[in-house]
Every structure is written in C-alpha cells, then in structure tokens.
Amino acid sequence: xxxxxxxxxxxxxxxxxxxxxxxxxxxxxxxxxxxxxxxxxxxxxxxxxxxxxxxxxxxxxxxxxxxxxxxxxxxxxxxxxxxxxxxxxxxxxxxxxxxxxxxxxxxxxxxxxxxxxxxxxxxxxxxxxxxxxxxxxxxxxxxxxxxxxxxxxxxxxxxxxxxxxxxxxxxxxxxxxxxxxxxxxxxxxxxxxxxxxxxxxxxxxxxxxxxxxxxxxxxxxxxxxxxxxxxxxxxxxxxxxxxxxxxxxxxxxxxxx
Numbered sequence: 611x612x613x614x615x616x617x618x619x620x621x622x623x624x625x626x627x628x629x630x631x632x633x634x635x636x637x638x639x640x641x642x643x644x645x646x647x648x649x650x651x652x653x654x655x656x657x658x659x660x661x662x663x664x665x666x667x668x669x670x671x672x673x674x675x676x677x678x679x680x681x682x683x684x685x686x687x688x689x690x691x692x693x694x695x696x697x698x699x700x701x702x703x704x705x706x707x708x709x710x711x712x713x714x715x716x717x718x719x720x721x722x723x724x725x726x727x728x729x730x731x732x733x734x735x736x737x738x739x740x741x742x743x744x745x746x747x748x749x750x751x752x753x754x755x756x757x758x759x760x761x762x763x764x765x766x767x768x769x770x771x772x773x774x775x776x777x778x779x780x781x782x783x784x785x786x787x788x789x790x791x792x793x794x795x796x797x798x799x800x801x802x803x804x805x806x807x808x809x810x811x812x813x814x815x816x817x818x819x820x821x822x823x824x825x826x827x828x829x830x831x832x833x834x835x836x837x838x839x840x841x842x843x844x845x846x847x848x849x850x851x852x853x854x855x856x857x858x859x860x861x862x863x864x865x866x867x
Contacts (some may be wrong), residue, residue: 624676625695627669630656635664637704637733637865640696642713644739644847645665645791646770646784648673651710651849658858664700664864668692668713672787685798689719699725706734706865710849712795713852714740718832721806731808734864735833738813738857739846741825743800743832749820753792757785762787767820768847806833811864813840815848838859838864 626640639659641652650665656665670688672681682688699705709717714737725731741747745833752763761781764770769789774780814821814830823841830837840860844851 623699625668626666627675628653628667630665632661632664634859636662637706638664638666639706639708639865640666640668642668642709643670643710644713645795646788650674650849655858659862660866672790678801681787683790683793685715685794688794689723692716692720694724700729704733707732708738708861710734710738712791713739714738714793715798721805724808731806733808733812734809735806736861736864737814737829738849739818739821741821742828745825745828749795753789753796787837805831807835808833811838811840813842813860815844815846816841817845820846
C-alpha cells in the first residue's frame with residue numbers, strides 16, 4: 611500500500627463523502643455501504659456519534675458523485691481500488707471500519723490487506739448483516755438473472771427503493787451498478803490466511819430473513835482479538851430503520867470502550 615504525506619494529500623478525496631471533519635477526534639470510522647448503496651447511507655452518523663469519532667462514509671465508484679465511473683465487478687478489484695484510494699487516509703492514525711452486508715466483506719478484506727502490508731490493523735472492525743467467511747450462502751445468485759426476474763428479486767430483498775424499481779429510466783441507470791455489486795458479493799470466496807488481531811463486533815437484525823445469528827457467530831474465528839455479537843431490532847436493512855439509534859449506541863460503545 612502506498613502512502614502520502616499530509617503535505618501532498620489532496621484537500622478532498624473522492625472516496626469519502628459527507629465527512630464532517632473533527633480534527634480533535636480520537637479515531638476515524640470508515641463506513642462501507644451494502645450492494646447498490648452509497649455513502650449517503652451514513653449521512654448524519656457524525657451528528658449521532660460522539661465527538662471523539664470522525665465518520666468517513668466511503669463512496670465507491672458508480673454511485674452518486676462518482677456515477678460516471680465504472681463499478682468494480684470482483685472483490686479483488688474493488689478492495690485493491692479502495693486500498694489505493696484510502697492509502698493516505700489510513701496512514702494518518704487510528705481508524706476503524708464498519709461495513710453492512712457487502713460492505714462488511716469489503717471492510718474485512720481491506721483490514722486483511724492492511725495487515726498483510728505491514729500497516730496497523732483497524733482499532734475495531736464492525737461487520738453488519740453479513741454471514742462470516744466460510745458460511746455457505748444459500749441465497750439464489752441474482753447478478754446475471756434476466757431483467758424481469760432480477761427486478762422481482764430486488765423487490766423481495768427490500769433494499770432498493772420502490773420509486774426506483776417503478777421508474778424505468780431510473781432502473782436503466784442503476785441496474786448496471788446493482789448487477790456489478792451483486793456480482794462482487796456473490797462471487798467472493800474468502801482466501802486462507804491468519805486471523806486478524808483487532809477487536810471484531812458482528813451485528814445482525816433480529817428479523818433478518820437472510821442472515822441469522824448462527825451465520826454471524828463464526829466471525830469470532832476471523833480474529834484473535836475480542837469478539838462480540840449483537841442482535842438488534844429490524845430486518846436485513848436495520849441500519850435504515852427508525853431504531854438506528856440502537857445500532858449507533860453499539861457502534862459508539864465498541865469504538866470508545
């Protein structure tokens with residue numbers, strides 16, 4: 611991983627959106643979105659987390675302000691690009707990762723790449739709504755389904771706004787991104803390697819029909835550090851629910867313990 615000095619680091623980084631700078635913060639929390647999601651998923655987290663935490667929502671290519679950039683179609687390509695894009699940021703001091711669903715494995719793989727590059731691991735890794743590495747995924751792969759079946763499955767998964775699904779022009783715009791993200795998510799295969807050493811917290815939704823508590827438990831094998839499992843109110847997208855404050859309370863306690 612290459613690094614840049616503070617003097618050479620650009621004033622803005624396209625990989626981070628909606629950041630509220632906190633120069634006195636103890637650490638920065640890099641947040642990775644779910645498949646089809648964008649940095650705006652984490653907009654407002656900075657207002658709800660303690661001042662000791664600077665929230666850095668990660669903006670992946672192909673969405674919002676980066677919509678003209680092609681999205682990655684493999685986990686290796688995506689994590690390599692994220693590693694390069696955040697290199698200077700990660701060299702600045704203590705940091706933590708939070709990832710939801712697809713974002714959880716992006717965060718996990720990035721933490722391993724940092725470790726393998728000889729850099730400090732995150733001070734905490736929080737993985738949300740994603741089964742642990744090695745847990746079989748019984749869901750039907752959808753990234754290469756015919757258009758009608760693909761959109762039907764999106765409705766069933768309940769992660770794409772209805773106004774997008776019912777708007778043909780919007781769907782034409784976002785469908786390539788969704789298919790690319792689902793390809794990344796569905797074709798990822800964890801590679802053997804030493805466990806991390808950092809604390810790891812796995813989070814799940816009590817009403818999640820896709821990821822169970824049993825799917826989350828094996829995350830304890832991904833680290834030699836302390837492991838915690840927390841189940842929260844809500845379904846697979848509990849981070850978007852009215853009970854988001856429960857999630858943020860767990861995040862705050864994990865980061866500032």
